[in-house]
Amino acid sequence: ALKGKPVLHLDATLRPELAKTIFPALSAENVEVMAPHMRVRHVHGSFGKSMLCPSAGLADDEAQRRKNRLSECVDYVRWHARRVAPGRVLVVTYKAIEDAFAGIENVNVAHFNAVAGLDCYKDVALLISIGRPLPPSTELEALAGTVFGHVPEGSYRRMRTGITMRSGISRSIEVLSHENVKAETLRAAICDDELVQVVGRGRGVGRGEGNPLEVH
Numbered sequence: 001a002l003k004g005k006p007v008l009h010l011d012a013t014l015r016p017e018l019a020k021t022i023f024p025a026l027s028a029e030n031v032e033v034m035a036p037h038m039r040v041r042h043v044h045g046s047f048g049k050s051m052l053c054p055s056a057g058l059a060d061d062e063a064q065r066r067k068n069r070l071s072e073c074v075d076y077v078r079w080h081a082r083r084v085a086p087g088r089v090l091v092v093t094y095k096a097i098e099d100a101f102a103g104i105e106n107v108n109v110a111h112f113n114a115v116a117g118l119d120c121y122k123d124v125a126l127l128i129s130i131g132r133p134l135p136p137s138t139e140l141e142a143l144a145g146t147v148f149g150h151v152p153e154g155s156y157r158r159m160r161t162g163i164t165m166r167s168g169i170s171r172s173i174e175v176l177s178h179e180n181v182k183a184e185t186l187r188a189a190i191c192d193d194e195l196v197q198v199v200g201r202g203r204g205v206g207r208g209e210g211n212p213l214e215v216h
C-alpha cells in the first residue's frame with residue numbers, strides 16, 4: 001500500500017545502509033543536537049556477560065569470579081546513588097543480573113532492548129549503563145546473510161578509535177568491531193545504537209543548568 005507514496009522516516013539511530021533495504025531511494029539528512037548539560041564518564045574495564053552473568057555448568061572459581069565482579073558493580077551503583085541522593089538513578093544492564101541492583105534506594109533498574117522510547121526516566125540525576133548487547137559473531141554473520149543476502153567472512157577484532165573530549169582534546173579507546181563492513185553495520189545497529197537509546201532515556205538534550213544529567 002505504501003508503494004509509490006512519499007515516506008518521511010524519522011529515526012534517532014538511523015543507519016541508511018539498513019533502511020535502504022526497505023526504502024532503496026532513501027535520502028538521509030542528519031540533525032546534530034547538543035547536550036551541554038549532560039556529562040559522560042567512560043569507566044574502563046570488562047563488563048561483558050562472561051564477566052558478570054551467572055551461567056549453568058561454570059567451574060566454582062569462575063562462578064565466584066563473576067559474582068565478585070558483579071558485587072563490585074553493585075557497590076559502585078550503591079555509592080553513587082548515595083552521592084546523588086535524593087536524585088534518582090537509572091541502571092540499565094543485562095536482564096540476567098537486573099535483580100542484583102533491586103532494592104538499592106533511589107535506584108531504578110532496566111535491561112537492554114526494553115527501554116527504547118520510555119520517557120519515565122527523564123528526570124534521573126544519574127544514568128549508569130553496565131555492559132552492552134553484543135551478539136556472537138556467528139549470529140551476526142547469519143543475520144547479515146538474511147538482511148543483505150550475503151554471508152560475510154571474518155570475525156570480531158579489537159581496534160582503536162577516537163573520542164573528542166568536552167575540552168576538544170582527542171583521546172583513543174579500544175573497541176570491538178567486525179572485519180566485514182556489512183556485519184559491522186549490523187553490530188553497530190544492535191550494540192551501539194541500543195546504548196544510544198539507553199543514554200537517551202535521561203533526555204540529556206532537554207536538560208538545563210538546574211537539572212543536569214550525569215551518564216556513566
